[in-house]
Amino acid sequence: MENHTEVLREVFGESSSDGEDFDPQLEDEKITDPIPSWEQIKEINGLWLCRDFLSPQLQSSLVSSVLNEGWFNGDSHNQAMRFGDLPAWAIELSSSIREAVLLGDYVSESMDLVTSNGWIKPCLLPSNLLWREPLFDQLIANVYHPGEGICAHVDLMRFEDGIAIVSLESSCVMHFSRAEEGGSDIVEDGEKHQLMSKIPVLLTPGSLVLMSGEARYRWKHEINRKPGFQMWDGQELVQHRRISITLRKLRQVD
Ligand SMILES: O=C(O)CCC(=O)C(=O)O
Numbered sequence: 001m002e003n004h005t006e007v008l009r010e011v012f013g014e015s016s017s018d019g020e021d022f023d024p025q026l027e028d029e030k031i032t033d034p035i036p037s038w039e040q041i042k043e044i045n046g047l048w049l050c051r052d053f054l055s056p057q058l059q060s061s062l063v064s065s066v067l068n069e070g071w072f073n074g075d076s077h078n079q080a081m082r083f084g085d086l087p088a089w090a091i092e093l094s095s096s097i098r099e100a101v102l103l104g105d106y107v108s109e110s111m112d113l114v115t116s117n118g119w120i121k122p123c124l125l126p127s128n129l130l131w132r133e134p135l136f137d138q139l140i141a142n143v144y145h146p147g148e149g150i151c152a153h154v155d156l157m158r159f160e161d162g163i164a165i166v167s168l169e170s171s172c173v174m175h176f177s178r179a180e181e182g183g184s185d186i187v188e189d190g191e192k193h194q195l196m197s198k199i200p201v202l203l204t205p206g207s208l209v210l211m212s213g214e215a216r217y218r219w220k221h222e223i224n225r226k227p228g229f230q231m232w233d234g235q236e237l238v239q240h241r242r243i244s245i246t247l248r249k250l251r252q253v254d
């Protein structure tokens with residue numbers, strides 16, 4: 001962000017003091033409590049994870065809001081999509097995402113921008129995406145029972161760049177693999193194995209994933225919850241129901 005003071009002023013309001021210039025240092029406690037901690041997935045440009053995005057209370061209230069929509073009342077339904085006007089809770093969720101990005105960028109930019117080797121810290125989400133209106137206008141809520149997941153895919157091109165996924169309930173491992181075809185495949189015992197290894201990312205309840213740029217367009221993501229695939233730290237994760245909320249923006253058609 002170019003001017004954080006302005007941005008923070010806009011989002012969090014004026015300083016409570018007497019009209020003096022806004023001083024982020026003085027405002028620290030108000031605006032950085034709690035500070036979201038963002039982790040960059042180093043192997044994949046544009047992939048960020050915020051593990052403490054939603055407190056346990058906010059997680060349960062979000063689960064209630066989703067279930068209260070009645071989308072999953074029949075056993076056969078495990079996915080719901082909404083376009084355009086999103087439910088109030090989803091609009092609130094979008095605002096919290098924008099806020100978490102702003103706070104994350106604010107915290108990292110308050111440190112030295114340029115490191116000793118001249119490398120500039122990448123931002124969480126390019127500002128043209130962060131400030132578009134609305135930030136998101138499409139949502140998918142998925143409910144996964146134990147053993148259920150989602151095949152490797154790149155999200156459809158009908159959606160713009162900048163995709164957010166909020167995870168609730170059971171933890172899972174999402175794997176990322178390069179979307180490029182051919183090149184590095186080898187054939188062994190009649191099966192195709194990709195030389196390129198998959199990058200595992202642990203999605204704990206209440207976490208937020210942000211995908212933009214390469215992470216969104218050049219990497220596939222998948223969740224394989226078949227036995228043996230949900231390994232983390234040498235242990236297989238115990239599976240319960242998992243709910244995810246994916247937020248995206250539809251591409252404008254000219
Ligand atoms: O459930 C998830 O965490 C991912 C969902 C997803 O990738 C999608 O709906 O495109």
Ligand SMILES: [Fe+2]
Nearest residue numbers: 153154155221
């Ligand atoms: Fe996806």
